[in-house]
Amino acid sequence: MRASRPTMTDVAKAAGVSQTTVSFVLNNRADANIPQETRARIHKAVADLGYRENAMAQALRLGKSNLIGLVTDEVATTPYAGLIIRGAQDAAWKYNRILTLVNTDCRADLESKAVEALLKHQVEGLMFATMYHHEISLPAGLGDIPVALVNCFDAGALVPSVVPDEVRGGYDATRYLIEHGHRDIGFLNKSDRIPAAAGRFEGYRLAMEEASLPVRDDRVLRLVGEQEAGFQGALQLMQQPDPPTALFCFNDRVAMGAYMALQRLGLHVPDDVSIIGFDNQEVIAAHLLPGLTTMQLPHYEMGCWGVDRLLGDAPASGNRVLLPCPLVERGSVAAPAR
Amino acid sequence: MRASRPTMTDVAKAAGVSQTTVSFVLNNRADANIPQETRARIHKAVADLGYRENAMAQALRLGKSNLIGLVTDEVATTPYAGLIIRGAQDAAWKYNRILTLVNTDCRADLESKAVEALLKHQVEGLMFATMYHHEISLPAGLGDIPVALVNCFDAGALVPSVVPDEVRGGYDATRYLIEHGHRDIGFLNKSDRIPAAAGRFEGYRLAMEEASLPVRDDRVLRLVGEQEAGFQGALQLMQQPDPPTALFCFNDRVAMGAYMALQRLGLHVPDDVSIIGFDNQEVIAAHLLPGLTTMQLPHYEMGCWGVDRLLGDAPASGNRVLLPCPLVERGSVAAPAR
Numbered sequence: 001m002r003a004s005r006p007t008m009t010d011v012a013k014a015a016g017v018s019q020t021t022v023s024f025v026l027n028n029r030a031d032a033n034i035p036q037e038t039r040a041r042i043h044k045a046v047a048d049l050g051y052r053e054n055a056m057a058q059a060l061r062l063g064k065s066n067l068i069g070l071v072t073d074e075v076a077t078t079p080y081a082g083l084i085i086r087g088a089q090d091a092a093w094k095y096n097r098i099l100t101l102v103n104t105d106c107r108a109d110l111e112s113k114a115v116e117a118l119l120k121h122q123v124e125g126l127m128f129a130t131m132y133h134h135e136i137s138l139p140a141g142l143g144d145i146p147v148a149l150v151n152c153f154d155a156g157a158l159v160p161s162v163v164p165d166e167v168r169g170g171y172d173a174t175r176y177l178i179e180h181g182h183r184d185i186g187f188l189n190k191s192d193r194i195p196a197a198a199g200r201f202e203g204y205r206l207a208m209e210e211a212s213l214p215v216r217d218d219r220v221l222r223l224v225g226e227q228e229a230g231f232q233g234a235l236q237l238m239q240q241p242d243p244p245t246a247l248f249c250f251n252d253r254v255a256m257g258a259y260m261a262l263q264r265l266g267l268h269v270p271d272d273v274s275i276i277g278f279d280n281q282e283v284i285a286a287h288l289l290p291g292l293t294t295m296q297l298p299h300y301e302m303g304c305w306g307v308d309r310l311l312g313d314a315p316a317s318g319n320r321v322l323l324p325c326p327l328v329e330r331g332s333v334a335a336p337a338r
Numbered sequence: 339m340r341a342s343r344p345t346m347t348d349v350a351k352a353a354g355v356s357q358t359t360v361s362f363v364l365n366n367r368a369d370a371n372i373p374q375e376t377r378a379r380i381h382k383a384v385a386d387l388g389y390r391e392n393a394m395a396q397a398l399r400l401g402k403s404n405l406i407g408l409v410t411d412e413v414a415t416t417p418y419a420g421l422i423i424r425g426a427q428d429a430a431w432k433y434n435r436i437l438t439l440v441n442t443d444c445r446a447d448l449e450s451k452a453v454e455a456l457l458k459h460q461v462e463g464l465m466f467a468t469m470y471h472h473e474i475s476l477p478a479g480l481g482d483i484p485v486a487l488v489n490c491f492d493a494g495a496l497v498p499s500v501v502p503d504e505v506r507g508g509y510d511a512t513r514y515l516i517e518h519g520h521r522d523i524g525f526l527n528k529s530d531r532i533p534a535a536a537g538r539f540e541g542y543r544l545a546m547e548e549a550s551l552p553v554r555d556d557r558v559l560r561l562v563g564e565q566e567a568g569f570q571g572a573l574q575l576m577q578q579p580d581p582p583t584a585l586f587c588f589n590d591r592v593a594m595g596a597y598m599a600l601q602r603l604g605l606h607v608p609d610d611v612s613i614i615g616f617d618n619q620e621v622i623a624a625h626l627l628p629g630l631t632t633m634q635l636p637h638y639e640m641g642c643w644g645v646d647r648l649l650g651d652a653p654a655s656g657n658r659v660l661l662p663c664p665l666v667e668r669g670s671v672a673a674p675a676r
Binding site for chain 1: 388390391405419428431437440458459460481565566594595619622627
């Protein structure tokens, strides 16, 4: 298949000129004094033959591949992967780069193999993206290639990384409920020892204390699971004799479970109970009844940032960048009835 | 950055041999008679310098890039994109190929630009993947490069393509309800003129007729929208004086809306009404209460197929391949109460 593709030699032959002349014309060399008629003949030969410059040859000549490598741990089972990839993709376009993608399925052996393969292809920079915010260890053998971490970070902050500002997100979510008049706010958190759970709780605590509201142990649940956990957690909090008037849910899946529990208890959102989520997972948040007010994880923006950091003028704001999680208002928060 | 990377010349210098000798040793040329001691010295120099063969130079030499191009219309807002990408990715690994990815955001101008860029990088084959099953027009200028279409097809079936077997999926879903004793089955279909809506209805019709059951106009709704449409559609069907005992939902999002409507009507799944979905969108189907029985769209398998078709021994079964949509049993179907 490859043998049939036209080469620069074919163009030269068809135009009746030397290969050097073709190269000069196609690369717009200013110092080459080539008659317009010859240039036209060469361009016609290019069009007739369907000649296309070999980007690999060009890359070797110019010393750059125009490829950016993206190594992800898991693109299949999370709906966010697409947003990181799309952000990286859109940014890559901006720089006329092509994104090469390897999914390692959370396997260290595949990660090494992926990095090796991408480095062999002379990628100009490497991004590592994870599907949930956590610490990673960088594989060996990266040498001096530029690296950016997206939604993850290394222990020593040796490498530039971008992650969501979980504390600020938790603070803003809680503050939003307080501003609507809620003073007794339950928190359906996750039990996992992950930055999202620790950070969002820290934000909740800060907002409660700032408003001189107590952080009660019996109002903060540390759950295992997703919708099912939200369902059980909401039942537990709302069946107390004196239940909270609002629930801050660790994520939209937990909030979906909480909705189901409230419906089972005959309680209405937001008239009886207000709910705020986290993530803005569109398939859930935009389509619950009522729509879920939630904090948006900046996956798209983090994907863009990664490529900007590798190729462009990303702000020189240190190696650990936090992006905000903006509020997305829908219909699940109102003033408390009592 | 690139200048600091060691070259084959650096290896030759460090090992005190010619570059040709280095090349012979690293490429395992059988005809080269090189003493073991020299080989060891070269391998030590490679390790000391961190030399890595340039895959672009190798590709130019061998006439193949080891890159596969994947052009997608929209990876960001659909949870299925990840499964197609992962399937393609896993298959690419199998052939020691790297996947290059371009997302065109459904814009024809970006598609042409993407194809041009990928062809310049000498990709060995091109896959076009769409996020819902529909007909596409191939961009011009593909030349003789191998092409495979994933989840889409061209009008003339000139190019190999793989799509879900919608008719068979619709038939199997309806048949499953009939086998559980249902004889009056509502169908919450979509109004869009797309292969999924037409095919799934055709399968429903075939299964009903095979069981000598009537296909009633008032049992088949053609909806606009997702969860909200399923909510309204289920209310409409179930508030009839003599409602159906089971609902076949166009997809899991429609089924999620139907669940919400049934809960509002005080009806239980599956005791009062059985529900079957389509797609197996995990974040919904696995986490509704009860879990949703549904038909799985073969996105992962289609992604694998695309790469196999480009590089491997994909079965020579014509240019239009249909993959089955297997049943995923959860808890939303039971025998009718009456």
